Amino acid sequence: xxxxxxxxxxxxxxxxxxxxxxxxxxxxxxxxxxxxxxxxxxxxxxxxxxxxxxxxxxxxxxxxxxxxxxxxxxxxxxxxxxxxxxxxxxxxxxxxxxxxxxxxxxxxxxxxxxxxxxxxxxxxxxxxxxxxxxxxxxxxxxxxxxxxxxxxxxxxxxxxxxxxxxxxxxxxxxxxxxxxxxxxxxxxxxxxxxxxxxxxxxxxxxxxxxxxxxxxxxxxxxxxxxxxxxxxxxxxxxxxxxxxxxxxxxxxxxxxxxxxxxxxxxxxxxxxxxxxxxxxxxxxxxxxxxxxxxxxxxxxxxxxxxxxxxxxxxxxxxxxxxxxxxxxxxxxxxxxxxxxxxxxxxxxxxxxxxxxxxxxxxxxxxxxxxxxxxxxxxxxxxxxxxxxxxxxxxxxxxxxxxxxxxxxxxxxxxxxxxxxxxxxxxxxxxxxxxxxxxxxxxxxxxxxxxxxxxxxxxxxxxxxxxxxxxxxxxxxxxxxxxxxxxxxxxxxxxxxxxxxxxxxxxxxxxxxxxxxxxxxxxxxxxxxxx
Amino acid sequence: xxxxxxxxxxxxxxxxxxxxxxxxxxxxxxxxxxxxxxxxxxxxxxxxxxxxxxxxxxxxxxxxxxxxxxxxxxxxxxxxxxxxxxxxxxxxxxxxxxxxxxxxxxxxxxxxxxxxxxxxxxxxxxxxxxxxxxxxxxxxxxxxxxxxxxxxxxxxxxxxxxxxxxxxxxxxxxxxxxxxxxxxxx
Numbered sequence: 001x002x003x004x005x006x007x008x009x010x011x012x013x014x015x016x017x018x019x020x021x022x023x024x025x026x027x028x029x030x031x032x033x034x035x036x037x038x039x040x041x042x043x044x045x046x047x048x049x050x051x052x053x054x055x056x057x058x059x060x061x062x063x064x065x066x067x068x069x070x071x072x073x074x075x076x077x078x079x080x081x082x083x084x085x086x087x088x089x090x091x092x093x094x095x096x097x098x099x100x101x102x103x104x105x106x107x108x109x110x111x112x113x114x115x116x117x118x119x120x121x122x123x124x125x126x127x128x129x130x131x132x133x134x135x136x137x138x139x140x141x142x143x144x145x146x147x148x149x150x151x152x153x154x155x156x157x158x159x160x161x162x163x164x165x166x167x168x169x170x171x172x173x174x175x176x177x178x179x180x181x182x183x184x185x186x187x188x189x190x191x192x193x194x195x196x197x198x199x200x201x202x203x204x205x206x207x208x209x210x211x212x213x214x215x216x217x218x219x220x221x222x223x224x225x226x227x228x229x230x231x232x233x234x235x236x237x238x239x240x241x242x243x244x245x246x247x248x249x250x251x252x253x254x255x256x257x258x259x260x261x262x263x264x265x266x267x268x269x270x271x272x273x274x275x276x277x278x279x280x281x282x283x284x285x286x287x288x289x290x291x292x293x294x295x296x297x298x299x300x301x302x303x304x305x306x307x308x309x310x311x312x313x314x315x316x317x318x319x320x321x322x323x324x325x326x327x328x329x330x331x332x333x334x335x336x337x338x339x340x341x342x343x344x345x346x347x348x349x350x351x352x353x354x355x356x357x358x359x360x361x362x363x364x365x366x367x368x369x370x371x372x373x374x375x376x377x378x379x380x381x382x383x384x385x386x387x388x389x390x391x392x393x394x395x396x397x398x399x400x401x402x403x404x405x406x407x408x409x410x411x412x413x414x415x416x417x418x419x420x421x422x423x424x425x426x427x428x429x430x431x432x433x434x435x436x437x438x439x440x441x442x443x444x445x446x447x448x449x450x451x452x453x454x455x456x457x458x459x460x461x462x463x464x465x466x467x468x469x470x471x472x473x474x475x476x477x478x479x480x481x482x483x484x485x486x487x488x489x490x491x492x493x494x495x496x497x498x499x500x501x502x503x504x505x506x507x508x509x510x511x512x513x514x515x516x517x518x519x520x521x522x523x524x525x526x527x528x529x530x
Numbered sequence: 531x532x533x534x535x536x537x538x539x540x541x542x543x544x545x546x547x548x549x550x551x552x553x554x555x556x557x558x559x560x561x562x563x564x565x566x567x568x569x570x571x572x573x574x575x576x577x578x579x580x581x582x583x584x585x586x587x588x589x590x591x592x593x594x595x596x597x598x599x600x601x602x603x604x605x606x607x608x609x610x611x612x613x614x615x616x617x618x619x620x621x622x623x624x625x626x627x628x629x630x631x632x633x634x635x636x637x638x639x640x641x642x643x644x645x646x647x648x649x650x651x652x653x654x655x656x657x658x659x660x661x662x663x664x665x666x667x668x669x670x671x672x673x674x675x676x677x678x679x680x681x682x683x684x685x686x687x688x689x690x691x692x693x694x695x696x697x698x699x700x701x702x703x704x705x706x707x708x709x710x711x712x713x714x715x716x
Binding site: 079087090094098214218228231234237247251278289513515517520521524527529 | 607
């Protein structure tokens with residue numbers, strides 16, 4: 001890649017940073033500093049705005065570049081990922097969005113604490129929410145570092161480190177100064193940019209093949225060197241039974257994890273009613289579904305136009321497939337349009353990363369301030385304002401994410417994302433569903449459900465080949481690998497549900513009928529919703 | 531309050547009618563103070579200025595009389611929710627919701643798991659060509675997208691036509707009943 005690309009890309013990166021900082025300043029010009037405003041943006045976003053913001057929160061650079069790259073390299077197996085990411089939204093729409101909007105105020109723990117003894121369940125859900133957020137955040141930071149370094153042609157460790165630090169500093173500024181309102185507008189702008197860029201590229205790919213999708217698939221299969229096997233599952237996850245079980249585990253984590261992601265749940269509080277929450281999910285399903293359909297075209301397009309060999313040469317994981325495709329579609333390396341398209345795609349990917357990390361940081365600072373700080377501070381101590389704690393927490397989480405992001409620099413991004421989803425599905429989903437739908441659920445059940453999913457999920461990762469025992473693992477020199485799968489979901493998600501059930505049936509305290517009646521009436525009617 | 535527009539308000543005239551309940555409970559507690567803080571997150575929404583001025587949340591129960599009234603208010607509130615939960619109107623809303631959601635979740639989850647398991651365990655079957663370059667796997671994958679869109683549309687339509695109006699009425703009814711009990715929600 002020549003200097004032209006990088007100059008233009010850097011220029012556009014600066015524009016992205018300037019625009020997002022401008023948004024932050026603009027929306028925070030007359031803020032009041034209330035918790036309602038900081039965590040929920042005043043709850044006055046329209047369903048369409050929130051739908052775009054949810055889509056913006058969800059469509060990370062891992063999907064834009066990662067999934068299309070996987071399709072370009074492995075064909076159909078990349079597509080399996082995107083199906084899981086989309087189908088997960090049905091669970092959110094049917095069981096979670098409206099009910100959570102009606103019952104909670106800012107966080108997941110609000111919903112659970114409404115029925116149970118507040119302190120233990122807040123500490124439990126707060127801990128698991130922060131854990132999930134930090135894992136997801138580290139994944140995005142690692143992705144940002146390698147991606148930006150790659151797009152700018154600087155693969156050195158220093159460039160990567162500075163990118164991680166820069167992204168971390170920016171996200172702390174957005175969140176602690178702008179709160180939910182700035183974060184939401186950044187998500188909306190980013191979603192529009194990302195969808196616009198994807199539409200343009202998709203149209204260009206289809207024009208190249210005169211609108212013939214069949215021809216596109218045939219060309220991709222032919223150039224891949226795998227023939228028709230490229231269009232069927234098995235190239236990446238085909239191997240032995242461990243690899244297959246691993247993929248089933250990942251698929252389960254993807255479809256069940258979305259409903260437990262704290263930064264997705266907190267988005268439902270930014271609209272005034274449950275009906276608006278439902279309509280925003282409908283919007284976001286349309287946008288996300290359309291987006292993943294287009295990434296399929298882009299992935300096969302990259303295989304057909306750029307070719308898997310060129311993609312693999314540039315980046316072994318396939319992350320640069322789409323930028324290379326843009327370069328080619330614009331007219332090649334030396335053409336003006338090729339340079340422009342490449343720089344635009346790079347800037348969109350950068351904006352995507354900034355927006356996603358801002359959303360997660362906000363959600364985790366809400367968990368720290370609203371759940372953990374409020375429960376753990378000494379009763380007699382002078383209480384600091386919750387919003388001030390949340391702003392400080394954003395700085396702390398930013399620093400933590402930068403540190404971990406630098407440590408985990410060489411881990412695979414897709415793996416980290418899958419891990420965050422697995423922990424969310426194991427620790428957050430069981431307690432949420434039990435609280436909303438199970439009459440006999442008790443405080444002990446809630447606490448056990450959280451820890452019973454969280455601890456096994458994390459323990460299984462530590463014992464997995466990711467951490468030790470294989471040449472690619474984090475500590476290749478030692479071997480304490482006792483669990484064969486990389487993704488713990490297949491075991492830890494059922495464990496979370498079983499632990500919640502076990503805790504409930506063994507608890508001495510009888511379930512509170514009145515509280516259950518209250519949560520049921522409130523969740524379905526919206527009576528007394530904030 | 532919204533007009534009922536013909537949805538079945540089965541509770542009317544029955545012993546569990548929300549309106550009767552209102553008559554029975556409200557006079558006892560109508561005069562209860564409405565700004566007392568509650569530990570429960572639902573109840574402190576009007577404790578004004580939380581956030582910047584958390585100090586507004588006085589240590590609960592510092593005044594014995596206030597605690598007594600608070601407990602009475604909470605008990606009355608619980609009674610209201612139990613009554614509403616048992617009312618036929620609410621049972622109807624709940625069963626409409628469950629009749630759609632339970633089969634829909636079961637169906638999409640089974641379809642998705644079947645898809646993932648087939649893709650990983652029977653790639654030969656998935657590779658069978660159907661037309662041109664399109665094979666079973668491609669059809670199944672696009673089918674997942676299609677069913678997701680269809681179920682989304684069906685759910686939104688069902689909720690809009692069969693649930694929203696009844697739920698809104700129940701919301702106002704319930705808020706009427708709980709007005710002045712504890713949280714001061716009005």
